[in-house]
Amino acid sequence: MKDDQSGPRVCDCRESSPGGVCDAALAAYRRALSDGSLPAGEVPRCLSALHLLVADRGTPERLVPVPPGTAVADALGPIEAVIAREQRTLRSARAALTLFEDLYADARRLEPSALTRLTGAAVIGKALGAAAAGCRTEVRTAHPGGARPAPVLAESLPRDVGNLRRGIRQRTIYQHTVRSDRATLAYIERVTTEGAEVRTLAEVSDRIMVFDQDLAFVPFSDEPHSALRIEHPALVRFLARHFDEAWARSVPVRPERVPLRTPVVTTDLQRTILRAVVGGETDESIARRLGMSRRSVVEHVRRVSERLGSTSRAQLGYLVATSGLLEA
Known part of the structure; x- marks a missing residue:
């Protein structure tokens, strides 16, 4: 059986671990080493796949053990050939894409920069x-x-x-x-x-x-x-x-009309300052962002503080946030 999360296994029986073999395969190989051979019907499939047990010419019904070092070429050779072929394909595709990348870059260089x-x-x-x-x-x-x-x-x-x-x-x-x-x-x-x-x-x-x-x-x-x-x-x-x-x-803005500071403008400016106060900004930061003097910001904050009865900046932020003054 195969575990989809662990990838393909050498041994596909239920008892094997990822990347390992089952106890039955280990026991069968140990017995083959001890007895010199095993009946073909008693050899687990994974031992044959790894070329660790092969048919004897004189007694094809029995399989004899092969040293793992000797089995390497037969067991891993086909896999390594596939890997080598895929690596050659990878190198070839990468080289081709590099050529197209050069063509793309050359074409872009001819275009005016946006x-x-x-x-x-x-x-x-x-x-x-x-x-x-x-x-x-x-x-x-x-x-x-x-x-x-x-x-x-x-x-x-x-x-x-x-x-x-x-x-x-x-x-x-x-x-x-x-x-x-x-x-x-x-x-x-x-x-x-x-x-x-x-x-x-x-x-x-x-x-x-x-x-x-x-x-x-x-x-x-x-x-x-x-x-x-x-x-x-x-x-x-x-x-x-x-x-x-x-x-x-x-x-x-209509310069011919006075006053230029309409209620809408004043309310919008005050609301923006108060949002900044609630956000924890300093007077200097607010003044710089809104293009006004620090003194003007301080005066706006002072008037709201008096209106809400605030005694500290932290309390003012809380009172402003809960007063409804920021509602559009």
Whole structure:
């Protein structure tokens, strides 16, 4: 009998162990060594399979014992031949696949790279300028970190206005904190008069720029002035969908209307801060992530602490989590 979990056995009787033989086979071989031979009908099948008992020429009805060292060639030779043949087949298949791998790599090298690392502010600026100039229908941009530096806004303004005037749709997402930054608001007012659409969220996960549906830029790493230019259609579509989902949750910015801090914006910002408090984040971490000053975060936390009667940060996290303030 064979054990499916242990693989094939030399001896297939019920009493044998994996990789071993049964007591009957051992006893029969011992008796053959003692008596000089055994009747053929009394020899276990495994002894014949291992070529340990063979027919005597003079008395074919009796089998004589063969030394195990002598039986090796007959017992293992066919198995080793099969193994050698399979090893040759394996080597041949591996060599063939290596040749095809070389062909595949050569073909890929001839294709333009879908991902290109850009390093340096000047290089990135030129790449963005070329992308904007070649844009046909729409630009999507998302910017984390709160207020944008005035020099960056000044550099972007002519390019963005030029695109808007030639009919390119421009949608931009900032964080809520830009609503109190004069330079960013001045830029927003200028581009929205040309037809741009601007919205804000409490938090923007990372910087994204998508041109049409075939070109995108994201940060390459946390290093400054390092970007990844993406032309892979699937990745660009993914980033565009990610932007559109964030756009659906964001709040429009209309500089001509006051106040810019609407109840929706204030509630969204407070809820995001409170979620971070419940998650155990420090004021510094929250301020950095939301693009606001630590003092503003402290003031938000202080007001909620007074409202809930909290006397410690740990107690505040518990009270916030159980108060219903985080419910949408």
